[in-house]
Amino acid sequence: MPLLLSPLVARTLHAPLLPASASAAPHTSRLRALGSKPRGCSLAVVSEKQAAAVVTEKSLVGEGSDEGGRYDAIVVGSGIGGMVAATQLAAKGARVLVLEKYIIPGGSSGYYRRDGFTFDVGSSVMFGFSDKGNLNLITRALAAVGCKMEVIADPSTVHFHLPGDLSVLVHREYDDFVKELVSKFPHEKQGILKFYGICWKIFNSLNSLELKSLEEPLYLFGQFFKKPLECLTLAYYLPQNAGDIARKFIKDQQLLSFIDAECFIVSTVNALKTPMINASMVLCDRHYGGINYPVGGVGGIAVALANGLVEKGSEIRYKANVTNVILEKGKAVGVKLSNGKEFFAKTVISNATRWDTFGKLVKVEELPEEEKNFQKNYVKAPSFLSIHLGVKASVLPAGTDCHHFVLEDDWSNLEKPYGSIFLSIPTVLDPSLAPEGHHILHIFTTAGIEDWEGLPRKDYEQKKELVANEIIQRLEKKLFPGLQDSIVLKEVGSPKTHRRFLARNDGTYGPMPRDKPKGLLAMPFNTTSIDGLYCVGDSCFPGQGVIAVAFSGVMCAHRVAADIDLEQRSPILDTGLLGVLRWFRTLA
Numbered sequence: 001m002p003l004l005l006s007p008l009v010a011r012t013l014h015a016p017l018l019p020a021s022a023s024a025a026p027h028t029s030r031l032r033a034l035g036s037k038p039r040g041c042s043l044a045v046v047s048e049k050q051a052a053a054v055v056t057e058k059s060l061v062g063e064g065s066d067e068g069g070r071y072d073a074i075v076v077g078s079g080i081g082g083m084v085a086a087t088q089l090a091a092k093g094a095r096v097l098v099l100e101k102y103i104i105p106g107g108s109s110g111y112y113r114r115d116g117f118t119f120d121v122g123s124s125v126m127f128g129f130s131d132k133g134n135l136n137l138i139t140r141a142l143a144a145v146g147c148k149m150e151v152i153a154d155p156s157t158v159h160f161h162l163p164g165d166l167s168v169l170v171h172r173e174y175d176d177f178v179k180e181l182v183s184k185f186p187h188e189k190q191g192i193l194k195f196y197g198i199c200w201k202i203f204n205s206l207n208s209l210e211l212k213s214l215e216e217p218l219y220l221f222g223q224f225f226k227k228p229l230e231c232l233t234l235a236y237y238l239p240q241n242a243g244d245i246a247r248k249f250i251k252d253q254q255l256l257s258f259i260d261a262e263c264f265i266v267s268t269v270n271a272l273k274t275p276m277i278n279a280s281m282v283l284c285d286r287h288y289g290g291i292n293y294p295v296g297g298v299g300g301i302a303v304a305l306a307n308g309l310v311e312k313g314s315e316i317r318y319k320a321n322v323t324n325v326i327l328e329k330g331k332a333v334g335v336k337l338s339n340g341k342e343f344f345a346k347t348v349i350s351n352a353t354r355w356d357t358f359g360k361l362v363k364v365e366e367l368p369e370e371e372k373n374f375q376k377n378y379v380k381a382p383s384f385l386s387i388h389l390g391v392k393a394s395v396l397p398a399g400t401d402c403h404h405f406v407l408e409d410d411w412s413n414l415e416k417p418y419g420s421i422f423l424s425i426p427t428v429l430d431p432s433l434a435p436e437g438h439h440i441l442h443i444f445t446t447a448g449i450e451d452w453e454g455l456p457r458k459d460y461e462q463k464k465e466l467v468a469n470e471i472i473q474r475l476e477k478k479l480f481p482g483l484q485d486s487i488v489l490k491e492v493g494s495p496k497t498h499r500r501f502l503a504r505n506d507g508t509y510g511p512m513p514r515d516k517p518k519g520l521l522a523m524p525f526n527t528t529s530i531d532g533l534y535c536v537g538d539s540c541f542p543g544q545g546v547i548a549v550a551f552s553g554v555m556c557a558h559r560v561a562a563d564i565d566l567e568q569r570s571p572i573l574d575t576g577l578l579g580v581l582r583w584f585r586t587l588a
């Protein structure tokens, strides 16, 4: 597998960076258009000047005033959901303002640098980054603003290390994966083929559609007309969960637990609670387009989108903490920042979680019915304890895979806090992320905020050290003898860290069904019960995941564009469809 590193990568990676520990100051700042045509927008291929412009104070011009007048859309937050919505709208000709509380774009898909190491804040497993089909949503989002990132093909998705010494490597080639799984469960060959076969049926249906807003009737009916079988297939599986379908074909309890683990790593819940459409999307895209890592790190995606947005004549301001959505006669017309500054727009799109949007940003006396329904069906998924390590390269055996999932002895620990361990070693694919002779280990495990609140500073620091060391010891025992002694850099983040730096309510990873859900039926789309206010990101259909929030950004931009007359619309059909969808959600 070739390592596609350009000489520019090394240089860009050493561009000055703001420390992750810098806190967001309560004043706004503004990134102006860089003036030159984009030559490519990834961290790996932008010029040093462009990359630095996004992440250093050089880009932060003045206090920012609304000298340009009303915008078409204000996007609160620059996570991938917010950035995709913003760039899609800008590409359609809208004038957009993104307001980000932190100092760089990306939210949970951001990055930080320490002593020559470039760490991904969140997941390093990237779906949707291939050059084929319709579901390569990250590639497409970048292309919409004239950007393309160099990627490195990962030969596998994840190496599972499970109870009973069950070891399964998910190969990039589907046939190799099935062969490996059947070799562990030969008596379940037919069940395996049937379950994953249904996943392919759903994936192929999804991949045949042009993906836009399911809340826009002209598009939706058009797709039903062009691809009736595929749309009916999706409608049929929309209210179903992966675990129920697996149980129709598979009896072996250990294999069903393996499918739970397959779902858990992307949904933080077992297969019985994971919507079948979401499971199919990830269980097939990893073989269809494959998992591809962006050269220079995941943080480059948001940086590229921010550059692309500015090139399209829109704006992004950092250190801009939105505290209020301004309502006029019940319609969202703008936002207010913590420094009192106000901005106005035809529409407001919130990339904050729904709990934050309706709990903090929108000041209404009573929660709208839609949101009550959302909170009835979904709770906040746990947060993570994350450990970023710089280690000596010699500790990793030759041929070590990039991503691992470890659950040692007991299947019942799968969903328990600290029960299982996620590990990514992105330097296996892109060595430029670490100084020569070193690797990055990004280790994370689920953890609730309640374990970490109310501790005096010293106890909090000690607890982080203690819990992190236990996790490292578990990995040392299971995978890498000598790990502890090989560490040259260690940064530990708790759920409180996620809450503080990613502005996520209780540090949550996203919504998780309260009970067994009816597939995706209850998940709200982008419109809200407040006129002019839209939500985007992982508390919208289809849920958690970088590619999932990218889809929510595409859907949101389409619906907003129709509402501000940049796309075709039919007000009568709109009212009808939105009413029907609202009714569907009450059935869940």
Ligand SMILES: NC(=O)c1ccc[n+]([C@@H]2O[C@H](COP(=O)([O-])OP(=O)(O)OC[C@H]3O[C@@H](n4cnc5c(N)ncnc54)[C@H](O)[C@@H]3O)[C@@H](O)[C@H]2O)c1
Pocket: 076, 077, 078, 079, 080, 081, 082, 099, 100, 101, 102, 105, 106, 107, 108, 109, 121, 122, 123, 320, 321, 322, 323, 351, 352, 353, 356, 384, 386, 498, 501, 502, 503, 504, 508, 509, 510, 536, 537, 538, 539, 543, 544, 545, 546, 547, 549
């Ligand atoms: N550590 C992890 O692996 C981890 C943790 C959480 C979420 N995730 C994943 O990340 C993705 C989430 O993407 P997303 O697009 O929904 O959101 P996001 O959380 O990545 O980004 C939201 C952005 O909005 C900003 N923001 C929030 N409130 C704001 C306010 N009041 N004013 C200004 N800015 C504000 C935040 O600073 C952040 O940059 C999902 O894939 C989720 O599953 C990963």
Ligand SMILES: CC(C)=CCC/C(C)=C/C=C/C(C)=C/C=C/C(C)=C/C=C/C=C(C)/C=C/C=C(C)/C=C/C=C(\C)CCC=C(C)C
Pocket: 123, 124, 125, 127, 158, 206, 209, 211, 214, 223, 231, 232, 234, 235, 238, 265, 266, 267, 277, 278, 279, 281, 282, 403, 404, 405, 422, 423, 424, 542, 543, 544, 545, 546, 547, 548, 551, 584
């Ligand atoms: C409207 C109605 C009602 C009906 C109609 C019918 C139809 C047409 C339908 C349609 C539908 C659609 C289009 C849908 C779509 C969907 C989608 C796109 C989805 C997607 C999804 C995705 C996902 C979920 C993803 C996820 C991912 C994730 C989360 C990831 C993660 C990762 C991690 C964490 C990592 C791991 C690590 C290790 C292991 C180390």
